[in-house]
Amino acid sequence: AQSVTQPDIHITVSEGASLELRCNYSYGATPYLFWYVQSPGQGLQLLLKYFSGDTLVQGIKGFEAEFKRSQSSFNLRKPSVHWSDAAEYFCAVGARRGGATNKLIFGTGTLLAVQP
Amino acid sequence: DTAVSQTPKYLVTQMGNDKSIKCEQNLGHDTMYWYKQDSKKFLKIMFSYNNKELIINETVPNRFSPKSPDKAHLNLHINSLELGDSAVYFCASSQAYLRGPSTDTQYFGPGTRLTVL
Numbered sequence: 001a002q003s004v005t006q007p008d009i010h011i012t013v014s015e016g017a018s019l020e021l022r023c024n025y026s027y028g029a030t031p032y033l034f035w036y037v038q039s040p041g042q043g044l045q046l047l048l049k050y051f052s053g054d055t056l057v058q059g060i061k062g063f064e065a066e067f068k069r070s071q072s073s074f075n076l077r078k079p080s081v082h083w084s085d086a087a088e089y090f091c092a093v094g095a096r097r098g099g100a101t102n103k104l105i106f107g108t109g110t111l112l113a114v115q116p
Numbered sequence: 117d118t119a120v121s122q123t124p125k126y127l128v129t130q131m132g133n134d135k136s137i138k139c140e141q142n143l144g145h146d147t148m149y150w151y152k153q154d155s156k157k158f159l160k161i162m163f164s165y166n167n168k169e170l171i172i173n174e175t176v177p178n179r180f181s182p183k184s185p186d187k188a189h190l191n192l193h194i195n196s197l198e199l200g201d202s203a204v205y206f207c208a209s210s211q212a213y214l215r216g217p218s219t220d221t222q223y224f225g226p227g228t229r230l231t232v233l
Contacts (some may be wrong), residue, residue, distance in 0.1 A: 032220060038157075043120075043206060044224040051220075088157060094220055103149070103161040103172055104222060 002027050002095050006107035013081050014115045021076040021110050023091030025079045032094035033074040034104065035065055039087045049091075050074065061085070119143050120225035122207050124181060128231045129197055137192045137228045139207030146172070146211065148190035153204040157227060162205075165190055194230075202232045 005024045013019050025031055032051050036044040048059025055067040065076045075089060088111050092104040129135050141148065149172075150162040159209045166174040168184040179195045194201060207225040 034221070036224070043226040044159075046221060046223065086210055090159065092159075103160075103164060103174070104159075105150075106159040108122075109157045 002105050003055050003091060004091050004093050004105055004107035006089075006091055006110050008110045009098045009108070010111045010113070012113040012115060015083050016080050018076045019066075019076075019081045019085070019112070021091075021112070023074045023076065023107060024072050024092045025074060025091070025112075026072065027093050027095070029096070031074075033065075033067060034091065034092045034094065035059065035063070035076050036090045038090065038109075044090065047076070067101070079115055081112075083114045083116065086112055088112070120172055120207055120209055120223055122205075122225040122226060122228050126229050126231075129233065130233055131197055131199060133197050134193070134195045135197060135230070136194070137194070137205055137207075137230070139190045139225060141188055141207075141209040141223075141225075143209055143223065145209040145223075147209060148184065148187070149208040149210075150192050151189065151206040151208060151224075153206060153227070157204070159206070163190075163192075172212065175188070197230075197232045199232050202230055205231050 003026045034049045035047040038044050047063050048057050050057050050067045058064050063078050088109045091107040092110045095103050123138045147166045149164040151159050153159045161174050162176045163182045165184045166188050181193045183189045204227045206227045208222040210222045
């Protein structure tokens with residue numbers, strides 16, 4: 001079955017520290033992978049995506065993610081966290097039918113808190 | 117300019133009522149979606165439309181009826197509201213269906229928080 005697992009429900013880091021949010025997926029074909037961020041009371045903003053090619057993808061706000069097929073993972077990283085990064089982060093896989101993504105399957109999210 | 121907009125942002129209503137949520141996108145996209153985010157923040161697809169045609173109906177109760185008057189709009193009508201319908205409903209859109217991965221990125225609206233009392 002298609003699924004996305006985010007093992008960490010809640011993470012707290014200090015401002016300026018590095019960050020890694022974990023994401024594991026289960027999907028029968030080559031996955032299309034996404035990371036979205038949701039600030040309190042806001043919608044979902046796309047951080048980055050992976051479709052094919054270079055397995056290290058760069059996104060907005062200084063985030064990057066690495067696709068590792070052997071580990072079925074797509075972890076999100078940032079070298080130095082800012083207080084404004086405090087938010088909920090969602091990993092998603094694009095489920096496809098007939099070659100097109102017809103829905104996103106989301107993980108349960110990781111809530112990031114940033115300490116001063 | 118807001119790319120994907122939803123109205124209203126908040127909706128509080130009594131059980132048994134009928135309500136609608138509207139979604140509009142000005143991105144020129146062909147495909148639109150409704151997702152439900154429950155109280156635990158879990159997001160799940162409900163419907164998707166491509167050029168006004170229903171693609172996905174993800175085992176949603178038939179009290180929920182999406183309507184797409186044109187490809188820029190996808191509204192969600194809910195009949196006989198129940199307590200369990202309380203959630204945040206997100207509309208999203210993507211460029212095109214069946215045209216490859218570069219067009220598959222979904223852009224989300226700000227959400228509508230529905231509270232059923």
